[in-house]
Amino acid sequence: xxxxxxxxxxxxxxxxxxxxxxxxxxxxxxxxxxxxxxxxxxxxxxxxxxxxxxxxxxxxxxxxxxxxxxxxxxxxxxxxxxxxxxxxxxxxxxxxxxxxxxxxxxxxxxxxxxxxxxxxxxxxxxxxxxxxxxxxxxxxxxxxxxxxxxxxxxxxxxxxxxxxxxxxxxxxxxxxxxxxxxxxxxxxxxxxxxxxxxxxxxxxxxxxxxxxxxxxxxxxxxxxxxxxxxxxxxxxxxxxxxxxxxxxxxxxxxxxxxxxxxxxxxxxxxxxxxxxxxxxxxxxxxxxxxxxxxxxxxxxxxxxxxxxxxxxxxxxxxxxxxxxxxxxxxxxxxxxxxxxxxxxxxxxxxxxxxxxxxxxxxxxxxxxxxxxxxxxxxxxxxxxxxxxxxxxxxxxxxxxxxxxxxxxxxxxxxxxxxxxxxxxxxxxxxxxxxxxxxxxxxxxxxxxxxxxxxxxxxxxxxxxxxxxxxxxxxxxxxxxxxxxxxxxxxxxxxxxxxxxxxxxxxxxxxxxxxxxxxxxxxxxxxxxxxxxxxxxxxxxxxxxxxxxxxxxxxxxxxxxxxxxxxxxxxxxxxxxxxxxxxxxxxxxxxxxxxxxxxxxxxxxxxxxxxxxxxxxxxxxxxxxxxxxxxxxxxxxxxxxxxxxxxxxxxxxxxxxxxxxxxxx
Ligand SMILES: Nc1ncnc2c1ncn2[C@@H]1O[C@H](COP(=O)(O)OP(=O)(O)OP(=O)(O)O)[C@@H](O)[C@H]1O
Numbered sequence: 001x002x003x004x005x006x007x008x009x010x011x012x013x014x015x016x017x018x019x020x021x022x023x024x025x026x027x028x029x030x031x032x033x034x035x036x037x038x039x040x041x042x043x044x045x046x047x048x049x050x051x052x053x054x055x056x057x058x059x060x061x062x063x064x065x066x067x068x069x070x071x072x073x074x075x076x077x078x079x080x081x082x083x084x085x086x087x088x089x090x091x092x093x094x095x096x097x098x099x100x101x102x103x104x105x106x107x108x109x110x111x112x113x114x115x116x117x118x119x120x121x122x123x124x125x126x127x128x129x130x131x132x133x134x135x136x137x138x139x140x141x142x143x144x145x146x147x148x149x150x151x152x153x154x155x156x157x158x159x160x161x162x163x164x165x166x167x168x169x170x171x172x173x174x175x176x177x178x179x180x181x182x183x184x185x186x187x188x189x190x191x192x193x194x195x196x197x198x199x200x201x202x203x204x205x206x207x208x209x210x211x212x213x214x215x216x217x218x219x220x221x222x223x224x225x226x227x228x229x230x231x232x233x234x235x236x237x238x239x240x241x242x243x244x245x246x247x248x249x250x251x252x253x254x255x256x257x258x259x260x261x262x263x264x265x266x267x268x269x270x271x272x273x274x275x276x277x278x279x280x281x282x283x284x285x286x287x288x289x290x291x292x293x294x295x296x297x298x299x300x301x302x303x304x305x306x307x308x309x310x311x312x313x314x315x316x317x318x319x320x321x322x323x324x325x326x327x328x329x330x331x332x333x334x335x336x337x338x339x340x341x342x343x344x345x346x347x348x349x350x351x352x353x354x355x356x357x358x359x360x361x362x363x364x365x366x367x368x369x370x371x372x373x374x375x376x377x378x379x380x381x382x383x384x385x386x387x388x389x390x391x392x393x394x395x396x397x398x399x400x401x402x403x404x405x406x407x408x409x410x411x412x413x414x415x416x417x418x419x420x421x422x423x424x425x426x427x428x429x430x431x432x433x434x435x436x437x438x439x440x441x442x443x444x445x446x447x448x449x450x451x452x453x454x455x456x457x458x459x460x461x462x463x464x465x466x467x468x469x470x471x472x473x474x475x476x477x478x479x480x481x482x483x484x485x486x487x488x489x490x491x492x493x494x495x496x497x498x499x500x501x502x503x504x505x506x507x508x509x510x511x512x513x514x515x516x517x518x519x520x521x522x523x524x525x526x527x528x529x530x531x532x533x534x535x536x537x538x539x540x541x542x543x544x545x546x547x548x549x550x551x552x553x554x555x556x557x558x559x560x561x562x563x564x565x566x567x568x569x570x571x572x573x574x575x576x577x578x579x580x581x582x583x584x585x586x587x588x589x590x591x592x593x594x595x596x597x598x599x600x601x602x603x604x605x606x607x608x609x610x611x612x613x614x615x616x617x618x619x620x621x622x623x624x625x626x627x628x629x630x631x632x633x634x635x636x637x638x639x640x641x642x643x644x645x646x647x648x649x650x651x652x653x654x655x656x657x658x659x660x661x662x663x664x
Contacts, residue, residue: 001070001124004135004137004138007128007135007138008135010084010099011064011135013093014064014065014084014086014100016093017090017091017092017093017098017099017100018064018090020091021090062087063086063130063133063135064084064086064090064100065084065085065086065100065128066086066087066127066128066170066171067084067085067086067111067125067126067127067128067171068082068083068084068085068124068125068126068128069082069083069107069108069110069114069122069125069126070122070123070124070126071121071122071123072122072123072124072144073123074120074121074123074144075120075121075122076121077121078107078121079121083107083108084099084100085100085101085102085103085108085111086100086101086103087102087103087242087243087244088100089102089105102212104208104209104212105212109178110122111125112173112174112175113175113178116141116146116147116148119143119144122143122144123143123144124140124141124142125140125141125143126139126140127139127151127153127154127171129153129156139152139153157169157172158172158513158541159543159643161568161570161571161613161643162611162612162613162642163569163571163598163613164571165234165236165237165238165239166200166201166236166238166239167238167242168201168204168239168242168243169198169201169205170205173205174198174511176509176510176511177198177201177202177205177509179507180202180206180507181202181205181209182206182209183206185213185214185447185473186473187473187504187505188469188473188474188475188496188499188501188503188504188505189475189505189507190474190478190492190496190504190505190506191203191475191477191478191507191509192478192479192480192492192507192508192534193477193478193508193510193537194479194481194509194510194512194520195479195482195512195514195515195523195635195636195639196513196514196539196639197509197510197511197513197537198509198513199452199477199478199509200236200452200609201239202477202509203225203450203452203477204225204236204239204450205243206450207223207225207240207245207248207448207450208243208244208245210223211223211245211247211248214447218447220447221445221446221471221472222247222249222446222447223247223249223446223447223448223449224248224249224250224251224256224446224448224449224450224468225240225250225449225450225452226251226252226449226450226451226452226465227250227251227452227453227609228252228452228453228456228608228609229252229606230252231602231606231610232452232453232608232609232610233250233251233252235610236609237250253457253465254266254430257430257431257433257434257464258430266425266426266427266429267425268426268429269426270426270428271410272486272628273410274410274411274428275426275428275486276410276487277403277410277411278411278429278431278432279428279431279458279461279486280458280459280460280487281459281460281463281498282402282403283432283435283460284435284460284463286390286403287386287387287390287432287435287436287439288439289402290386290387290389290390290436291332291381291386291436291439291440294381294386295322295377295378296376296377297319298318298319298373298376298377299315301313301314301318302318302343302370302373304347304366304369304370305369306351306365306366306369311347311350311366313343321339321342321346322339322377322378324342325338325339325342325378331438331441331442332381332440333380333440333441336374336380339374339377339378340370340371340374341367343370343373344363344366344367344370347366348363348366382420383433383434383436384420384423384425384433387432387433387436388420390432391411391412391416391429392412392413392416393408393412393413393416394408428460431460431461431464432460435460435463435464438464443467443468444468445470445471445472446468446469446472447472447473448469448472448473448474448475449465449469449472449473449475450474450475450477451465451474451476451477451478452477452609453477453478453608454477454478454495455478455479455480455482455483455488455489455495456478456483456484456485456488456489457489457495458485458487459487462495462498462499463498463500466498466499466500467500469499469500469501473501474500474501474504476492476495476496476499476504478492480492480532480534481530481532481534481632481635482608482635482636483532483632484605484608484627484629484633485629486628486629488629488632492506493506508535509537510536510537510538511537511538511539512537512538512539512541513540513541514541514611514639514642515539515541515544515639515641515642516539516541516542516543516544516545516641516642516645517541517542517544518544518545518546519546519638519639519641520537520539522546522638522647522659523635525656525658525659526631526634526635526638527635529631529656530631530632530635544641544642544643545643545644545645546644546645546647547645547646547647548647548649548653548659549561549646549647549648549649550649550650551648551649552650553650554580554584554618554619554648554650555584557618557649558576558584558587558616558618558648559587559588559591561646561648562574562588562591562593562599562616563591563593564646565599565614565644565646568613568643570598570612570613570614570643571598571600571613571614572598572599572613572614572615572616573599573600573602573607573612573614573615573640573641574588574599574600574601574602574618575602575603575604575607575617575618575623575637575640576601576603576604576618576619576622576623577603577618577619577622577623577626578603578604578626579622579626580619580622581601581602581603584601584618585601600612604623604626604634604636604637605633607636607640608636611640611641611642612640612641612642613641613642613644614642614643614644614645614646615637615640615641615644615645615646616646616648617637617638617646617647617648618648619648619650619651620634620637620647620649620653620654620657621652621653621654622651623637624654624656
């Protein structure tokens with residue numbers, strides 16, 4: 001079974017294996033550069049090998065493995081074998097079996113799933129403890145003998161003070177999480193989970209798993225991760241590269257849509273009333289109507305001069321062509337070209353009937369000549385031209401009845417810009433422009449899309465995501481209780497339908513790995529007021545501290561709390577209503593408690609998805625009052641702490657939040 005010394009020697013074998021892989025990769029780069037098939041494949045191969053070599057050489061030297069499985073008599077396939085399991089596969093000596101198996105390989109699954117009740121052939125599961133790159137300990141569970149216990153190494157990992165960006169959880173993925181990580185590629189799933197149940201972690205590990213299990217398919221089609229904002233993306237961006245996956249596109253919906261719609265950044269803002277209408281799913285019908293209204297009935301024949309002859313396609317034939325094409329429900333841009341092709345074909349038939357042969361050059365010439373007709377009946381159009389028309393307001397009658405007069409009024413420009421070019425667009429407009437762009441030409445799709453904080457997506461945003469996953473699958477992550485947008489989801493089945501996957505499975509995660517039990521208890525007192533039905537959760541963490549302090553001057557109280565927090569290890573987040581941030585930041589600065597590596601002052605509106613070891617939540621009442629769904633925002637802010645939460649308030653706590661010291 002191996003002592004600690006044996007295992008340390010094994011670490012050396014792993015290091016040697018990694019060196020061999022690196023040398024091999026470098027040699028291959030040279031070979032790849034000289035063995036050129038065609039230039040394209042040589043370049044591709046070269047790039048691939050270079051990135052492998054680069055990845056291997058730049059990889060931070062972390063522990064080469066975190067676990068080991070020894071299979072016993074109960075396993076037909078692996079009986080008597082032992083495997084070390086790590087973040088990446090490490091090849092063995094002389095073409096022998098690998099010294100470390102990738103955590104995503106089928107055999108590694110038992111590491112996460114085996115239990116005393118269902119040992120899955122595993123005699124012993126070993127977990128390793130590391131201090132940096134030094135192997136310090138291990139723990140064994142003799143599963144075939146029915147031994148299984150709370151792991152200290154697991155508990156230490158979960159309770160470790162947080163610093164810096166998010167880390168991977170490969171060593172400690174829990175069985176209910178593993179189920180989701182390894183769900184089939186073709187299955188779309190929706191994960192409802194309370195704060196800190198590991199939704200984000202699961203989503204990122206699922207991306208890594210899918211790329212491993214379906215590399216070829218997904219390298220072609222791509223994997224996309226969508227997060228709520230840049231701060232969040234910065235926080236999660238290191239996880240996938242640490243797992244060896246560098247080709248996953250991680251972005252926000254706004255950044256994904258902007259380049260394909262308007263090349264300029266968003267410079268205008270909507271009123272809440274306007275945004276509500278623009279994000280409503282009925283806008284899809286309004287936009288479709290506005291686009292297709294551009295198609296006109298042919299009112300004269302097409303006449304094309306060809307040398308001394310003039311070809312004619314009569315009006316009724318043209319009408320038939322336009323009507324037939326419309327019925328085919330093609331994208332608008334494809335429809336236009338289809339009409340062109342059909343007119344050219346009609347002329348070609350006439351030419352052939354006269355004994356003329358139609359070569360490629362002739363066809364091109366006729367195609368071009370048909371353009372003025374096309375421009376009249378099926379004009380080429382840009383998305384912004386269509387939206388410009390819509391936002392100038394309905395011409396005579398208020399559209400097709402999809403919106404009420406008041407709704408039209410809300411979205412109509414008070415002072416319409418003079419031209420499309422001078423129009424200023426809002427973030428909601430980006431979504432509308434994307435909808436129109438997709439009606440004109442189908443957007444690029446992905447093999448798999450992972451959407452985090454999906455409860456905040458509007459119906460129109462859901463459609464934008466759905467389009468990108470039309471031929472792929474989705475992992476939807478969210479928490480109905482953390483919905484803070486005016487259009488936040490009230491139910492998952494409805495959202496999954498809008499996301500184009502009505503049959504997606506909805507699964508709940510119920511164990512929290514971030515927030516200590518005492519803090520969860522306080523946050524949960526808000527749930528009743530949030531009006532959402534979410535499953536109860538249990539916190540894995542019984543440690544941690546909650547302190548609620550009433551002070552007379554908020555800034556002073558926060559400074560005091562921050563000073564005390566500095567005595568502990570780990571990151572500190574001061575979370576406040578957006579309007580209070582500046583004053584608090586300057587008070588902290590004045591006291592020499594500068595925001596830096598350890599301490600961050602952040603507005604409640606940006607706290608979603610993030611976590612800090614120690615959170616100081618300033619004036620909950622101000623957070624709750626700042627917006628319509630302020631209590632949901634407060635729930636988010638209350639659930640960011642890993643070890644300690646300090647609630648500092650000068651005004652009474654919101655009545656929906658019940659805390660014993662307040663009641664007393
Ligand atoms: N199996 C696990 N082992 C160790 N740590 C874990 C595990 N699962 C989750 N965590 C940790 O718990 C914390 C919360 O995870 P994560 O951010 O993924 O939760 P979430 O459900 O997305 O939370 P929120 O709803 O607040 O955004 C992270 O620090 C994560 O690394």
